[in-house]
Amino acid sequence: MRKHTSSRHHLRVIALAAGAALALAGCSAGSLGSSGDGDGVSLTFLVGSNQSRVNAAQSVAEAFMAANAGITVDVETRPSGSEGDNIVKTRLATGDMADVFVYNSGSLFQAIGPEQNLTPLTDQPWVGSVEENSQRVVSAGDQVYGAPFGPQLTGAILYNKKIYADLGLEVPRTWDAFMQNNAAIKAAGIDPVIQTYGDTYTSQLFVLGDFHNVASAEPDFAERYTAGQAKFATSPAALKGWQHLQELHDLGYYNEDFPTAKMEEGMRKLGEAEGAHYPMLTNGIPALAQASPEGAKEIGIFPIPGDDPAKNGLTVWSPDGVYIPKTTEGEKLDAAKKLVAFIASPAGCDAQSAGAMPTGPYAVDGCTLPADVLPATTDFQSYIDAGTYSPALEFLSPIKGPALEQITVEVGSGIRPAADGAALYDDDVRKQALQLGLDGWQ
Structure with missing residues (x-):
């Protein structure tokens, strides 16, 4: 294990006069208990290194400090993907975790031992304002351990609307229609599907984002999967995501530099119409806006298509959680709880939006989206409004194997056949299930 060397973004804000500070934070004096509480307390706040996430965290820290004189928040960053996961687990295990940190919700949250490592927050007043599923995915036993940080996400296909208009294509509602579109796009000399395996986590979307289709075909899949009865390799519905990953590679539909390209480059290709489709989580949309500001206005989103057009819908991820480790104690713990309460408030949502344009709806009552969100976010909202979506598997089951992104890279690169990849996963x-001590596994 490499020694952790996170970069630091030191955020020092001189406290404003009380009235100006509260106006900046958009809240009342009673909502945060700012005044002089917590004088001289310094908190570290660890987030992933995605630039939009860092910007949102910095904005939150600035707004929070302006409303809480005497509390300083230093934002630290860690890598994304498996390296970042290992850093979080190592720092928790060694008692070296930041005072407050952002990490996954759902199954990966369960893997960091919340009952052993985190401070329960069930008794905090803000808990009741959090959307029910977003509470559930940061809970263990009968305790809530986190608040949502960032908007809800979907794993779907970002697409270039201009390419679609130029080629006379319609948004596909079945996989066959999607493949017909890809053939037409390839014939026009454009890469049909962008992949960016230089960031290995991006390789997972054709498998993970397909879960709405799996749940539509096998409604009890998540329950049987958790009980050790359903498998990706033996479920016809669950195997299809792996087959799609291989099929697109074998047909030469990926960009030539897919083994090394990174997410930001994939977003640039999409915005500049060098590629038509990019299966990705919507937390990548801010990178799209940065890589191709004008092109971002031409990008929409549609679900990964399945077999039945009547059941077409999105797979949705709950937001990450913001947590307090048990090593945060005394005055730091009181200040950390104030920071988490601020994040789980409309003022906290507004601060996040000011730092990074949101890419989906927030999971906190009273939080609203800015009017100038990008078209892909508006498309996402339309599926939520219509109720045509399902939670991702990792929010219905505590199990997600840690090697998924390495295996999907192999299948998507033609190194391993789809069936073998599914079996390996x-x-x-x-x-993972045995480590968690789940019933039905041996």
């Missing part, structure tokens, strides 16, 4: 899932 089933074995990875089994190891």
Whole structure:
């Protein structure tokens, strides 16, 4: 394990006069208990290194400090993907975790031992304002351990609307229609599907984002999967995501530099119409806006298509959680709880939006989206409004194998056949289930 060397973004804000500070934070004096409470307390706040996430965290820290004289918040960053996961787990295990940190919700949250490592927040007043599923995915036993940070996400296909208009294509509602579109796009000399395996986590979307289709075909899949009865390699519905990953590679539909390209480059290609489709989580939309500001206005989103057009819908991820480790104590703990309460408030949502344009709806009552969100976010909202979506598997089951992104890279690169990749992932899932001590596994 490499020694952790996170970069620091030191945020020092001189406290404003009380009235000006409260106006900046958009809240009343009673909502945060600012005044002089917590004088001289300094908090570290650890977030992933995605620039939009860092910007949102910095904006939150600035607004919070302006409303809480005497509390300083230093934003630290860590890498994304498996390296970042290892850093979080190592720092928790060694008692070296930041005072407050952002990490996954759902199954990966369960893997960091919340009952052993985190401070329960069930008794905090803001808990009741959090959307029910977003409470559930940061809970263990009968305790809530986190608040949502950032908007809800979807794993879907970002697409270039200009390419679609120029080629006379319609948004596909089935996989066959999607493949017909890809053939037409390839014939026009444009890369049909962008992949960016230089960031290995981006390789997972054709599998993870397909879960709405799996749940539509096998409504009890998540329950049977958790009980060790359903497998990716033996479920016809769950195997299709792996087959799609291989099929698109074998047909030469990926960009030539897919083994090394990174997410930001994929977003640039999409915005500049060098590629038509990019399966990705919507938390990448801010990178799209930065890489191709004008092109971002031409990008929409549609679900990964399945077999039945009547069941077409999105797979949705709950937001990450913001947590307090048990190593945060005394005055720091009181200040940390204030920071988490601020994040789980409309003022906190507004601060996040000021730092980074949101890419989906927030999961806190009273939070609203800015009027100038990008078209892809508006498309996302339309599926939420219509109720045509399902939670991602990792929010219905505590199991997600840690090697998924490495295996999907192999399948998407033509190194391993889809069926073998699915079977290998089933074995990875089994190891995780045994570590969690789940019933039905051996």
